[in-house]
Amino acid sequence: MVSKWQKGLWAVVVACVTLAFTIVPGFLVAQPSSSIDLSSAGLSLEQVADRVYALVGQGDIPAEGDVSFVNAGFVIGSEGVLVIDTFSSPKLAELMFAQIKSLTDKPIRYVLNTHYHPDHTGGNSVPASLGIPIVGRGQIRELMAKANPQLVPPNIIINSETDFWLGDRHVRVERVEGHTKGTDVVAYVPEARVLFAGDMVFNQRFPYTGDGSIKNWQGSLYRLLVSYPDAKVVPGHGNVGDVSIMRAQLGYFNFLEQLALSWKSKGLSKEQAIAQSQEIPEAYKDYKFQALYAGNPGLQNNLDSAYDQFSRSLGIPLIP
Numbered sequence: 001m002v003s004k005w006q007k008g009l010w011a012v013v014v015a016c017v018t019l020a021f022t023i024v025p026g027f028l029v030a031q032p033s034s035s036i037d038l039s040s041a042g043l044s045l046e047q048v049a050d051r052v053y054a055l056v057g058q059g060d061i062p063a064e065g066d067v068s069f070v071n072a073g074f075v076i077g078s079e080g081v082l083v084i085d086t087f088s089s090p091k092l093a094e095l096m097f098a099q100i101k102s103l104t105d106k107p108i109r110y111v112l113n114t115h116y117h118p119d120h121t122g123g124n125s126v127p128a129s130l131g132i133p134i135v136g137r138g139q140i141r142e143l144m145a146k147a148n149p150q151l152v153p154p155n156i157i158i159n160s161e162t163d164f165w166l167g168d169r170h171v172r173v174e175r176v177e178g179h180t181k182g183t184d185v186v187a188y189v190p191e192a193r194v195l196f197a198g199d200m201v202f203n204q205r206f207p208y209t210g211d212g213s214i215k216n217w218q219g220s221l222y223r224l225l226v227s228y229p230d231a232k233v234v235p236g237h238g239n240v241g242d243v244s245i246m247r248a249q250l251g252y253f254n255f256l257e258q259l260a261l262s263w264k265s266k267g268l269s270k271e272q273a274i275a276q277s278q279e280i281p282e283a284y285k286d287y288k289f290q291a292l293y294a295g296n297p298g299l300q301n302n303l304d305s306a307y308d309q310f311s312r313s314l315g316i317p318l319i320p
């Protein structure tokens with residue numbers, strides 16, 4: 001899995017495509033001079049609820065300069081702030097920390113990583129240098145070290161449902177599955193009914209599916225829909241929305257599953273299946289991150305994942 005992953009990364013770098021999971025070495029090194037602001041970073045600061053904010057990146061893949069294609073957010077309580085994800089670079093994390101400072105004089109108490117991918121953890125060195133605890137789940141330290149040893153991993157590991165208290169504010173962190181292997185969490189602010197969904201939700205963007213299990217992802221999305229039917233949802237990528245954006249994500253996975261089952265019923269090889277399904281369906285023509293649908297040889301795209309997870313696995317006989 002690791003070598004496949006690294007192979008994938010290199011293929012992308014060679015193709016000059018900077019993807020969510022690609023760390024171009026210089027990208028993580030703080031750029032000393034040029035400062036960035038929200039607009040040059042392609043970010044909009046959105047107040048999702050009282051004292052709950054999202055920074056929403058409008059960038060696409062391949063990324064251009066400092067323009068963010070990733071979201072992050074923060075929750076302000078009477079005694080401190082919880083930051084959710086740190087973007088892909090220290091520069092972007094510093095920009096977020098400056099926004100927080102402009103909104104509150106409360107200290108940043110904790111940083112939560114919704115999963116290990118470098119586009120959400122690449123700015124961890126900023127809170128680490130300030131002595132702020134960074135929280136993550138499961139094998140996140142090991143997976144970050146494998147993805148890029150320069151990344152600063154969380155120093156608090158949670159393996160079950162966890163509650164953060166920021167004075168008058170409560171944030172509940174719970175485990176979900178599917179986007180990565182055992183590092184995914186979501187954060188819910190009950191009193192504001194805001195769900196920070198991390199990469200469980202890509203809104204109007206093709207998701208990265210090469211690192212987990214679509215089946216588990218579908219299951220977790222069903223559960224989130226039932227648990228938080230009236231939540232405002234901050235996705236890992238794309239605009240903030242209501243639960244309809246989770247339903248759309250689920251709808252896309254159900255489409256991929258049906259497509260893969262039709263390949264299986266026709267007995268197609270992976271090459272045949274992918275060759276005849278290259279074109280992006282009308283319903284998804286406007287999605288960003290199009291390279292993740294069928295492009296990028298060497299990187300696990302959505303069609304590869306669909307075949308591997310729904311066609312191939314079902315085709316393996318129990319007794320050879």
Ligand SMILES: [Zn+2]
Binds near residue numbers: 020115179208
């Ligand atoms: Zn991710």
